[in-house]
Amino acid sequence: MSYHNFEEYNIKVTDKIRNQYSNIINEVGEDAAREGLVKTPERAAKAMQFLTQGYQQDAAEILKGAMFKENYSEMVIVKNIELYSLCEHHMLPFFGKAHIAYIPNGHIVGLSKLPRVVDVFARRLQVQERLTHNILECINNTLKPQGVAVVIEASHMCMMMRGVQKQNSVTTTSGFRGQFEKIETRNEFLKLISSDLG
Ligand SMILES: Nc1nc2c(ncn2[C@@H]2O[C@H](COP(=O)(O)OP(=O)(O)OP(=O)(O)O)[C@@H](O)[C@H]2O)c(=O)[nH]1
Ligand SMILES: [Zn+2]
16 A cells, blocks of 8 residues: 555544644644644644555565566666655654665566665654665565665754754665675675766
């Protein structure tokens, strides 16, 4: 299931979350009944369901849906995949880019499925480290490639808007399996994702 428009939202769940948002709005000193805010709890309820829809989705099934037999065994890289997630500590966004590479082992995967896998795991309450591993393990266990690599670079709103209030820090996480555990292969990947031609 994925949410494309508001009609697809579960009415019971939306109602429950809407009531909670109404309470939050009143508790922070606003008036949830004032004109500009009347529809806000419902919008926020739907936005929250959109941002956490990954719990209803199966990333392995998405990959399995587009695996093709092919003897190509060079590195395949999809880089600069934009991602938006919610940190599980503050439920504030963290956002940035994912870079994914794999070396096929008899099967290639439809390219669009890699960003789809990123979205399935990003649309949950996450820490950047687990998000990185979720993507890595899903590709490794489903596609069973000769190797897989995932790098995520992200900025965390909980470190920008509040707390330590650092606007320019970027957190990088990475994971490597199979051939990418070898330093030359890993370095080739890291070089390609940092070049404009990669
Ligand atoms: N490792 C990791 N930490 C994260 C991530 N997102 C947020 N955090 C951190 O989670 C930590 C929670 O620490 P706490 O001390 O319990 O929370 P806090 O008092 O709000 O901390 P401050 O953010 O330092 O004000 C903070 O250091 C956040 O920066 C993430 O994806 N990975
Ligand atoms: Zn946070």
